[in-house]
Amino acid sequence: MDVPLLDLKVQYSAIKAEVDAAVAEVFESQHFILGPKVAQCEKAIAEYSACSYAIGMSSGSDSLLACLMAENIGAGDEVITTPYTFFATAGAIARVGATPVFVDIDPKTYNLDPSQIPSKITKKTRAIIPVHLYGQMADMDAIMRIADGGGFVVIEDAAQAIGAVNKGRRAGSIGHYGCFSFFPSKNLGAAGDGGMVVTNDADRAEKLRCLRVHGSKPKYHHKVVGGNFRLDAVQAAVVLAKLPHLDDWTAARQRNADRYNQLFAEADLHVGLPDVVTDRHIFNQYVVRVADRDQLQTYLRENGVGTEVYYPVPMHMQDCFAYLGHKAGAFPESERAARETLALPIQPELAESQLQFVVRCIGDFLGKAVARKVAA
Numbered sequence: 001m002d003v004p005l006l007d008l009k010v011q012y013s014a015i016k017a018e019v020d021a022a023v024a025e026v027f028e029s030q031h032f033i034l035g036p037k038v039a040q041c042e043k044a045i046a047e048y049s050a051c052s053y054a055i056g057m058s059s060g061s062d063s064l065l066a067c068l069m070a071e072n073i074g075a076g077d078e079v080i081t082t083p084y085t086f087f088a089t090a091g092a093i094a095r096v097g098a099t100p101v102f103v104d105i106d107p108k109t110y111n112l113d114p115s116q117i118p119s120k121i122t123k124k125t126r127a128i129i130p131v132h133l134y135g136q137m138a139d140m141d142a143i144m145r146i147a148d149g150g151g152f153v154v155i156e157d158a159a160q161a162i163g164a165v166n167k168g169r170r171a172g173s174i175g176h177y178g179c180f181s182f183f184p185s186k187n188l189g190a191a192g193d194g195g196m197v198v199t200n201d202a203d204r205a206e207k208l209r210c211l212r213v214h215g216s217k218p219k220y221h222h223k224v225v226g227g228n229f230r231l232d233a234v235q236a237a238v239v240l241a242k243l244p245h246l247d248d249w250t251a252a253r254q255r256n257a258d259r260y261n262q263l264f265a266e267a268d269l270h271v272g273l274p275d276v277v278t279d280r281h282i283f284n285q286y287v288v289r290v291a292d293r294d295q296l297q298t299y300l301r302e303n304g305v306g307t308e309v310y311y312p313v314p315m316h317m318q319d320c321f322a323y324l325g326h327k328a329g330a331f332p333e334s335e336r337a338a339r340e341t342l343a344l345p346i347q348p349e350l351a352e353s354q355l356q357f358v359v360r361c362i363g364d365f366l367g368k369a370v371a372r373k374v375a376a
């Protein structure tokens with residue numbers, strides 16, 4: 001049996017008519033950059049995220065970058081974030097010339113541990129970027145308390161967490177900015193790169209609208225240097241076509257996660273299961289922990305099960321951040337997570353037989369691992 005990590009063809013075949021019609025409409029209009037589709041998409045995402053404003057951007061990465069630019073964060077400034085994330089989070093901080101300051105994760109949720117933030121605050125601290133990793137929100141109450149106390153800007157990296165909720169509040173709606181990614185593998189994926197920033201602050205929204213068109217306002221008059229961070233209409237149309245399905249897809253991902261948990265328990269398999277501590281985890285990824293992670297990944301691949309390691313190298317161990325001077329062991333929980341975690345297939349369309357197959361393969365592997373250790 002084949003169980004790919006993610007097969008977007010299955011999703012597309014179920015909603016082909018809607019997506020094709022939405023894309024055809026853009027082609028008929030020949031209005032490809034920004035314009036009415038993007039405005040419609042912004043309105044829909046603002047509503048979905050319980051925010052006043054949404055600004056369509058070229059990607060999740062550029063969304064993070066533009067928020068930092070909007071706050072004039074740059075050389076000499078420090079931005080606190082997690083070392084256990086996709087590169088774009090720390091990359092955006094470095095791209096504006098600021099210094100990423102890392103805080104280790106809570107091993108249960110894989111999200112930044114707020115209790116470790118205070119010791120990293122200096123006179124140079126300007127912002128905090130929590131990441132809602134795998135689709136579960138970071139502890140925003142604690143983070144906002146610290147940020148409010150120090151006057152820091154909070155940019156939620158909600159690239160993996162659109163629709164996640166904690167204590168009744170949506171991902172992206174709590175900090176000063178929330179950044180989403182419409183990368184195709186995200187729960188709400190476009191047909192290429194795309195992203196969006198949400199905010200409840202009119203001035204910040206206006207700044208972002210200006211920054212995404214090279215800082216131009218009015219056209220060809222530039223008071224600030226921005227970039228080409230525009231969302232295109234085809235991506236907006238695809239996102240709009242998919243949005244009405246998102247809650248059903250999220251529910252299916254949650255069902256799959258519950259079913260995995262149940263199957264692992266029934267088979268008495270001791271893998272570290274995701275710890276859900278927030279109201280609505282949207283399971284962009286379902287990640288387990290195992291000691292022999294790399295061997296398990298190889299075994300699953302040989303048996304037709306696709307998996308991925310998110311992420312094998314924490315940010316402080318990346319070559320491009322060697323100048324920060326961190327040594328191995330600096331952020332032990334991030335390093336342990338990078339060694340032990342494995343994302344299993346979780347897409348909404350998985351069949352019961354596929355879930356069972358994945359767990360059976362892991363059981364076979366763990367049985368063999370035990371046998372190997374006994375023989376050694």
Ligand SMILES: Cc1ncc(COP(=O)(O)O)c(C=O)c1O
Nearest residue numbers: 059060061086088159181182183
């Ligand atoms: C946590 C996180 N931040 C930022 C990004 C960047 O988003 P994009 O790929 O749309 O630039 C991603 C997505 O890949 C992500 O997972």
